[in-house]
Structures are given as structure tokens and as C-alpha cells.
Amino acid sequence: MTALRAMATGLALLLAAACTAPAPPRDQAGTPGATVCTRPSGAPEAETATTIDVIEQAYFCILGNHYSGATLDARSLLRAGFAALTQELNREGHDLPEATMPALTGDRKADWATFETAYRTITNQVPGLRDKTAVVTLEAIVAALDDNHARWAHDVKRHPDHYDGDGYGLGLETNVNGSQVSGDPGTAVGPLFVTGVQGGAARAAALRPGDLIESINGSAPFIDGEPTPAITALYPEYPQARPVRLRLLRQTTGRRWTATLKPGLYQRDPDSLQVVRSQLLEGDIAQVRMTGFTPDSADRVLRAVSRLRKGRTLTGIVLDLRGNGGGSPAEAVRLLSAFVHGKVTAYQCTVDGECETTRTDDTVELLDLPLVVLTDRGCASACEHFSSAVKDLRIGRLVGTRTAGVISGPAQPYLLANNTLLSLPARHHLGPNREVIDRIGVPPDHHVPLTPEDAAAGHDPALAKALTLLRK
Known part of the structure; x- marks a missing residue:
């Protein structure tokens, strides 16, 4: 949940930075040498499939360039990636007896070779899932850094004349309890309420500032003052947004009702x-x-x-x-x-x-x-x-x-x-x-x-x- 957000802004800056002069390539130890990842010299060309070779490139790029790379236990990245791989197999109904985490030693290069061998053995048995398993594996490796400024930008499509944001028209980045909910909904303080309607589904549902959000998809946003995972449904990552069902209270009239907001791009003022x-x-x-x-x-x-x-x-x-x-x-x-x-x-x-x-x-x-x-x-x-x-x-x-x-x-x-x-x-x-x-x-x-x-x-x-x- 990115600042919060700030995903569209972050992507724009990422692409702007791509126009700078390329820096020297780095090798697997993070020193100038073999090309593992480079600073782009222009806007990227059309995206191609994510493969195990791309995952390898990203893995060593992280070790060579992230500020924690020199001291990071690289096994944590590989464990996270392997966990995501097996979870995706299970979701797709193709779990395999061979899908067990191989033993890692702490040697970064040797551990990668071990991981790659296991990965290829597994994905060769489910060729129809190669694209999905590669994407979720790399996403998990980057997420394992637990760094809010580390991001893998892929399959991102934006319409230049529309604002997607939260997709519901609630303006979550700035207007729904903006003083309480940031890119980390776990920091939220109740109650959750609407402070502005930017358009889209929220405007179509006639929501107003001050409307309390009492439940999200049937679950309370707060229990005993603590935020619940239900809040994350209001912060989908584009384009994975899904319709969200809100139970609302308008305190000025006492009216309670349910509104289902269907996400989508919409024109903004x-x-x-x-x-x-x-x-x-x-x-x-x-x-x-x-x-x-x-x-x-x-x-x-x-x-x-x-x-x-x-x-x-x-x-x-x-x-x-x-x-x-x-x-x-x-x-x-x-x-x-x-x-x-x-x-x-x-x-x-x-x-x-x-x-x-x-x-x-x-x-x-x-x-x-x-x-x-x-x-x-x-x-x-x-x-x-x-x-x-x-x-x-x-x-x-x-x-x-x-x-x-x-x-x-x-x-x-x-x-x-x-x-x-x-x-x-x-x-x-x-x-x-x-x-x-x-x-x-x-x-x-x-x-x-x-x-x-x-x-x-x-x-x-x-x-x-x-x-x-x-x-x-």
C-alpha cells in the first residue's frame, strides 16, 4: 500500500530517472564487472516475459545495489521467493511433491544455483504456469526486503487522461481519513470515514463527506480500536482492484445502507x-x-x-x-x-x-x-x-x-x-x-x-x- 501510495507518482519519477546516464554495471558482489543490472539510458522497450534468468538478474542486482545488500542474509530472499512459488502452485491446484525448499548454506552464488535448479525442476512440470510463478517469485523476493522504496515495476498500464488511484472515487490517497490512513493501513485510527468524493463509483453511489464506513466486505475495519485486514481491500494494487461492499452510516440523518463500489478508471476534475x-x-x-x-x-x-x-x-x-x-x-x-x-x-x-x-x-x-x-x-x-x-x-x-x-x-x-x-x-x-x-x-x-x-x-x-x- 503505497503512500501509499504514491504509486503513480513513484512510477513517474522512476521513469524520469530512467532518462539519466547509465551507471557502471555491477557484478554479483556489487563491484564493477559483468552486467547484472544497469541504470537505463532511456524509456524501457516493451515488456517481455519474466523468466528465471530475470529473477537471477534481480537477485544479484539487489545484493549489489540495495543499501542493505552487503550485510543482507540472501537466504531470506530465496526463502520468500520459494514460498511464493509453492503458494501459487497450490492456488492453481498443481502442488508437486518435489516442491520442497532446498537446503541453503549462506553462500550467495551457491545458494542461487541450488534455488535455480529446484525452481527449474518444479516449473518444467507445469509449463503453463511459468509466467505466473516467475512473477510471484520475483515480487516476493523484492517484498522480502521490507523496504517501502524498493519496487519492481512491471505490467503497469496507465491511461494518461484518467486517474486510477484507488479506483473507487473515494480519493483514498488524500481524502478518506487521509489524516489517519497512509500507505500502511495498519497505522489507521478509527473511525474510517469519507472526507471527499472525487468521482467514479463513490460519486455514483452518492457518498458524502462524513459518511462512516462501518464494514468492508462484511468485516469491521476496526475491532477494539485496532485496524483489521479488511481495510486493505480499499487499497488494491492496480489493476487487481475488485468490487468492494461498504456498510455506511450517515450520522447527520441516522441512515444506514450498503453500497457496492465497482472500481474503474474515471475522469477527474x-x-x-x-x-x-x-x-x-x-x-x-x-x-x-x-x-x-x-x-x-x-x-x-x-x-x-x-x-x-x-x-x-x-x-x-x-x-x-x-x-x-x-x-x-x-x-x-x-x-x-x-x-x-x-x-x-x-x-x-x-x-x-x-x-x-x-x-x-x-x-x-x-x-x-x-x-x-x-x-x-x-x-x-x-x-x-x-x-x-x-x-x-x-x-x-x-x-x-x-x-x-x-x-x-x-x-x-x-x-x-x-x-x-x-x-x-x-x-x-x-x-x-x-x-x-x-x-x-x-x-x-x-x-x-x-x-x-x-x-x-x-x-x-x-x-x-x-x-x-x-x-x-
Whole structure:
């Protein structure tokens, strides 16, 4: 569940990064040598079948390029891959007596040879399942890294004029309890409720802000205050979305009913697709909403502030980063540099603790305006880079709820032989105070969650708090 998400944004950045110059190939030990995986020099060609050779390439690419590769017990990857293989055989009704996990020794090359022999022996008996077993095996190997910025992008098709997102029109990335549910639904805090309807099935079902989601496919989203696996049904990975049955309560009328939402692509309001939107609020306060750190987004924010500044003296900026799934670290640094100079904004560290500093770009002109940043559980990756620096460097104040905790480290794409991209972080991200943000998130200075009553009334308590702080 990617920040949350942030899958479409992450893929766009992955493909953008693919246009950079290729890095030297690495061998199985992670040193320059035989070509195992390379940085792409352009957009990938058409995807071909995933095979055991592609899995091998990805396995050694991980060991040579992931920040934990030098210390990783590679057997954990192979065990996860083999477990996925056998589970797929069982699902398809073709489990085999020979499908037993071979003994591994800890020697990475020897263990791969053992794994490959067993894999070929098994899949040769079920040739009709070769494609599916290869895909689930490689997916499981990547998932075994337990790294929110490690991803294998394959079979991804997007329509340029439509937004798929959650597919239901509920706007889960930003609008359904966005302050509570991030890319990890296990962090959710009840109740689960609708705060906005973007279109699609949710609009067709006449859902409204404030509607409580009491059950999902017949199961409660929370039991004794703890989130249940039922919530994950609202976060399908495209295009595996399925119809979801919701039991809803509209507190303003007491009405209870059931609605089945069928996922699908739908046209969104063009204004809602703008990465940067701005307006002038009472008291000459600039409000800028930024949904992603995409290329040139920092400059778009600065231009928006400049336009609002013409003919008046601004008294502050509310930067709304709720639902911002991240993007380019360079854009985060550039925007930070409009508020402070001469500072370290983050550290990027190897597994053995050697860190590189990320510093402000002091060529960016300072805005010299008070800042309040709105955050929630949808603020991930580069958004957390920005938010943690605002907090640690005392650039401004954070209002809302804790961020997603989805900031393992900046990822780089590697091209596999079947023209798919494997994205891996080479270093781990730490905040300006060298604190770990990944899996923890950045806590706000002022905790202001949204309630169902707020949503139903169209009230934004976080924004109200921000304006109070700036008007003092």
C-alpha cells in the first residue's frame, strides 16, 4: 500500500530517472564487472516475459545495489521467493511433491544455483504456469526486503487522461481519513470515514463527506480500536482492484445502507490534478496546496507565492502537504532553501553508518515569511524530507497529524532483461537531527485530526489552527 501510495507518482519519477546516464554495471558482489543490472539510458522497450534468468538478474542486482545488500542474509530472499512459488502452485491446484525448499548454506552464488535448479525442476512440470510463478517469485523476493522504496515495476498500464488511484472515487490517497490512513493501513485510527468524493463509483453511489464506513466486505475495519485486514481491500494494487461492499452510516440523518463500489478508471476534475494550487486567505495569508514533489514543483510554489505577493504584504504561508506522496528529493531541498540557508536538510547513510549530507541550495532566494505546514498520514517520502527539516531546523510549525513514515531512502532504477524496472535505494534516509523517520513518521507540532463531524460540515480544523498561529 503505497503512500501509499504514491504509486503513480513513484512510477513517474522512476521513469524520469530512467532518462539519466547509465551507471557502471555491477557484478554479483556489487563491484564493477559483468552486467547484472544497469541504470537505463532511456524509456524501457516493451515488456517481455519474466523468466528465471530475470529473477537471477534481480537477485544479484539487489545484493549489489540495495543499501542493505552487503550485510543482507540472501537466504531470506530465496526463502520468500520459494514460498511464493509453492503458494501459487497450490492456488492453481498443481502442488508437486518435489516442491520442497532446498537446503541453503549462506553462500550467495551457491545458494542461487541450488534455488535455480529446484525452481527449474518444479516449473518444467507445469509449463503453463511459468509466467505466473516467475512473477510471484520475483515480487516476493523484492517484498522480502521490507523496504517501502524498493519496487519492481512491471505490467503497469496507465491511461494518461484518467486517474486510477484507488479506483473507487473515494480519493483514498488524500481524502478518506487521509489524516489517519497512509500507505500502511495498519497505522489507521478509527473511525474510517469519507472526507471527499472525487468521482467514479463513490460519486455514483452518492457518498458524502462524513459518511462512516462501518464494514468492508462484511468485516469491521476496526475491532477494539485496532485496524483489521479488511481495510486493505480499499487499497488494491492496480489493476487487481475488485468490487468492494461498504456498510455506511450517515450520522447527520441516522441512515444506514450498503453500497457496492465497482472500481474503474474515471475522469477527474482537471483542477484537482494540478500539483500546485494557491489562493489568498483573509489576513493576506497565502495558502498553497502541493500534492507532489514533481519536477519544477518547487519553482511553481515560489511563483504562486510571488503572484499572491503582488500589490500586498503577505503575513505568512500555509503550505498544505496533506496527501503529498513525495517525489524528487531535489525539489524538497529547493523548496526548503526558500525558507533557510546554510543548513543540512537530511543525511543519506550506508548500512555501515557512513553518511552523506544533503544541504540547502543557497542560490534560492529566501521568502522571509512565517510558515505553517499541514501534514497527515498521506505525506510520504520527499514530503517527509521537507516536513522533518521544517521541524528540526525550526523553519516553521507542523499542524495536522503524523506523516506516513515511508522514507527508506532515494531509489534508483535498474533495467532488467525483460525491460522492467527494479527500483532500489542505495542509502538510508535520516532527518537533520539524524533521527530515523522511516516507519515512524514526523509528528506535528500541533496534533489536529479531522473528525467525521468536521468532514460533514466542510470544516478544516488543521487549516483553522494554522491561520490562528499565523495571525498571532
